[in-house]
Amino acid sequence: MRFNIFNNVSQDIVDKVKSAVTEVTFKKNEIIYEKGEKAEKVYLMNEGKALLQVESEQGFQINLGALKSGYCFGWSALEEDSVRQHTIVCAERCVVEVVDGETLRGIIEADGCKGLPLLWNLWSLAKDRLDLRTDQLVKVIETHPSLEDEAVSK
Helix, strand or coil: CCCHHHCCCCHHHHHHHHHHCEEEEECCCCEEECCCCECCEEEEEEECEEEEEEECCCCCEEEEEEEECCCEECHHHHCCCCECCCEEEECCCEEEEEEEHHHHHHHHHCCCCCCHHHHHHHHHHHHHHHHHHHHHHHHHHHCCHHHHHHHHHC
8 A cells, every 4th residue: 555654554554454445436526525424434545636625604615625646534534423524525536445434443453552653644644734724724814805904004
């Protein structure tokens, strides 16, 4: 498997994950999952590109980012009773490896510390995504017209 989340992960753990995944193909504009759905699966993008979207309170569709080959997403499924916070829509045909979140959590937790590198890689992925969203938010706030008006008046 050629995904960064498997860097420095033992071959035993990688093999267990490989045996648990199912390959699924999605068509362009097909929804992989929707905001509000129970988070049950983790996804590994083999081919294609999908968009991470949310809808504003005013009904605007906002693309928060693109998920490309090699990306892992949907990892909130590792947490019990988690609900999706956004929608994933295929921008083109996508081939995705899908693994049940509970199964993946079991692989990580089994065999003592063998699953720890995978857990740390997932944590690093979560931190990178949080940093990206924080940077996006700061840029939006900095370019907000009311803040520009305030800066000019000072």
